[in-house]
Amino acid sequence: MNRAETQTPPPEALTVVPLRHYGLWVGTVITLVILGLVLKALATNPAFDWPTVGKYLFHPSIMRGLGQTLLLTVTIMVLAIIIGTIVAIMRLSPSRILNAFASAYIWFFRGAPALIQLIFWFNLSLIVREFSLTLPFVGTLFTVKTNDFMTPFVAAVIALSLHEAGYMAEIVRAGINSVASGQTEAAGSLGMNHRLILRRITLPQAMRFIVPPTGNETINLLKTTSLVTIIAVNDLLYAAQSIYARTFETIPLLIVVAFWYLFVVTILSICQHYIEQYYGKSDQQQGVSMGGMLKRAFRFGRVAQPA
Amino acid sequence: MTSKAENQARFGVPQNSMVFARGVRKSFGAVEVLKGIDLNVPTGSVACVIGPSGSGKSTFLRCINHLEEVSGGVLLVDGEFVGYDLRHGKLHEVNNKLLCQRRADIGMVFQSFNLFSHMTALENLIEAPIMVKGMSKAEAKDKAYALLERVGLSAKADSYPRQLSGGQQQRVAIARALAMNPKVLLFDEPTSALDPELVGEVLVVMRDLAESGMTMVVVTHEIGFAREVGDQLIFMDRGVVEERGEPREMIANPQSPRTREFLSHVL
Ligand SMILES: Nc1ncnc2c1ncn2[C@@H]1O[C@H](COP(=O)(O)OP(=O)(O)O)[C@@H](O)[C@H]1O
Numbered sequence: 001m002n003r004a005e006t007q008t009p010p011p012e013a014l015t016v017v018p019l020r021h022y023g024l025w026v027g028t029v030i031t032l033v034i035l036g037l038v039l040k041a042l043a044t045n046p047a048f049d050w051p052t053v054g055k056y057l058f059h060p061s062i063m064r065g066l067g068q069t070l071l072l073t074v075t076i077m078v079l080a081i082i083i084g085t086i087v088a089i090m091r092l093s094p095s096r097i098l099n100a101f102a103s104a105y106i107w108f109f110r111g112a113p114a115l116i117q118l119i120f121w122f123n124l125s126l127i128v129r130e131f132s133l134t135l136p137f138v139g140t141l142f143t144v145k146t147n148d149f150m151t152p153f154v155a156a157v158i159a160l161s162l163h164e165a166g167y168m169a170e171i172v173r174a175g176i177n178s179v180a181s182g183q184t185e186a187a188g189s190l191g192m193n194h195r196l197i198l199r200r201i202t203l204p205q206a207m208r209f210i211v212p213p214t215g216n217e218t219i220n221l222l223k224t225t226s227l228v229t230i231i232a233v234n235d236l237l238y239a240a241q242s243i244y245a246r247t248f249e250t251i252p253l254l255i256v257v258a259f260w261y262l263f264v265v266t267i268l269s270i271c272q273h274y275i276e277q278y279y280g281k282s283d284q285q286q287g288v289s290m291g292g293m294l295k296r297a298f299r300f301g302r303v304a305q306p307a
Numbered sequence: 308m309t310s311k312a313e314n315q316a317r318f319g320v321p322q323n324s325m326v327f328a329r330g331v332r333k334s335f336g337a338v339e340v341l342k343g344i345d346l347n348v349p350t351g352s353v354a355c356v357i358g359p360s361g362s363g364k365s366t367f368l369r370c371i372n373h374l375e376e377v378s379g380g381v382l383l384v385d386g387e388f389v390g391y392d393l394r395h396g397k398l399h400e401v402n403n404k405l406l407c408q409r410r411a412d413i414g415m416v417f418q419s420f421n422l423f424s425h426m427t428a429l430e431n432l433i434e435a436p437i438m439v440k441g442m443s444k445a446e447a448k449d450k451a452y453a454l455l456e457r458v459g460l461s462a463k464a465d466s467y468p469r470q471l472s473g474g475q476q477q478r479v480a481i482a483r484a485l486a487m488n489p490k491v492l493l494f495d496e497p498t499s500a501l502d503p504e505l506v507g508e509v510l511v512v513m514r515d516l517a518e519s520g521m522t523m524v525v526v527t528h529e530i531g532f533a534r535e536v537g538d539q540l541i542f543m544d545r546g547v548v549e550e551r552g553e554p555r556e557m558i559a560n561p562q563s564p565r566t567r568e569f570l571s572h573v574l
């Protein structure tokens with residue numbers, strides 16, 4: 001044993017000198033400087049015109065637009081989840097034909113750009129002038145002109161639901177595949193049939209893998225709905241455009257629009273967090289609380305890495 | 308004549324047989340995994356199956372409750388084909404509803420427990436009785452609590468599988484199978500995934516079941532259990548029954564060199 005070791009004090013008496021993260025400090029200072037410059041520009045540049053932003057924030061036509069955007073998002077997402085789940089189940093079925101149909105569906109509706117699908121459905125009357133139901137011996141029961149029911153809103157709902165369902169199908173399929181095959185076997189050995197197994201065993205467990213990407217999809221969809229301005233659906237962006245086309249207060253109105261999108265996204269994120277917690281309740285570990293998350297996000301300096 | 312009596316007369320099934328296999332074959336593609344298995348498990352008895360990995364033990368168990376379709380031979384549970392009905396000399400596949408009904412009478416316990424991970428122990432036990440048998444929730448719960456007590460886990464009714472040890476999970480899985488009042492219980496290496504100190508608690512429950520008169524087919528590497536609880540021992544190797552007999556006798560004095568070699572590894 002050498003001298004140095006014999007002189008070492010017992011471990012509990014040792015003080016820890018933390019490693020100095022100079023790089024982190026420099027980075028933090030640079031970030032703060034940039035943040036300061038941005039805030040100064042926002043506060044002093046007259047183009048932002050904050051009083052005008054305030055004037056239009058709760059303007060009735062903006063509120064109507066927001067309502068329309070939310071209605072579109074909810075309707076489309078609900079339809080997309082239903083259609084997507086059906087397509088996913090077809091995709092996983094042992095039938096070759098169902099499987100091929102589902103693959104083709106996903107390939108086409110997910111692959112073709114949303115904007116093109118939107119314009120296509122809006123112009124459906126160019127291909128199909130009218131729909132009619134004709135029964136043999138009974139005659140034609142009813143006829144509707146495509147233009148009569150294919151309003152901009154209906155076109156938007158159909159186009160974006162079918163498009164979004166392509167994404168949802170893949171999400172649901174991945175979720176179902178992530179459930180261990182032993183679960184299905186155990187259920188089968190208890191005498192549960194396919195449908196019961198899907199409803200009671202597979203889908204509930206798949207939800208933990210389906211909810212997070214579905215949350216992302218909803219947020220994405222909320223913003224994608226702004227495409228409908230192109231076919232004159234009176235959504236949030238369209239409402240703002242109609243106003244600044246008259247008043248030329250372009251930038252303040254875009255800020256109003258951005259504010260409402262961000263506001264709804266924030267609400268959706270919070271909902272997503274709670275839904276995820278609900279479906280993760282069979283996990284032993286406690287979910288991270290919202291307060292904890294905020295604390296972690298805003299802690300100065302080094303952010304603890306989640307394990 | 309009932310289909311059961313007809314089957315028994317036609318295939319020479321002994322009286323009192325719960326599981327009857329004659330010349331059971333199973334192929335996956337070109338590979339024949341079971342090459343003619345014969346077995347009779349009388350009601351109330353315990354058959355233990357041992358054999359090296361890959362010899363087809365799991366496949367045979369899965370054929371018994373029709374999780375796999377047999378490729379040939381006769382396999383009857385309580386005198387009936389599980390996945391078929393014999394009519395006019397032909398096997399007709401039964402519809403899904405009937406298949407599920409018959410499967411519900413055949414309990415299965417898996418090596419990896421396979422408890423429903425999104426349900427508590429209690430929910431695992433009441434799921435199939437309510438959804439498959441249409442039992443009332445109150446009755447199913449009463450029964451579930453009694454079964455949990457029987458496997459020594461009354462205190463864990465509200466725990467999720469993740470919160471239970473392997474031994475506890477397997478005991479819940481056994482209770483879940485029992486909740487359906489099965490005619491026969493199939494065990495596929497129920498203790499192979501457990502830490503050594505947890506094996507005993509599961510074997511105690513299984514021994515208790517055997518003593519209460521449950522008909523059991525147990526694939527296991529626990530030679531001690533086979534010797535003390537088994538009424539017959541089957542050694543499977545490469546898809547055939549290499550040797551069978553009374554457990555004590557066979558373990559003490561194996562006839563086939565392959566049995567001898569296998570036993571020397573696991574004893
Ligand atoms: N679904 C399957 N498809 C193809 N081969 C399989 C399948 N299941 C089992 N096998 C093969 O059958 C053989 C017997 O497997 P198994 O019954 O699991 O043996 P054991 O349980 O005795 O270890 C193995 O060679 C395995 O690879």
Ligand SMILES: [Mg+2]
Pocket residue numbers: 364365366495496
């Ligand atoms: Mg096996």
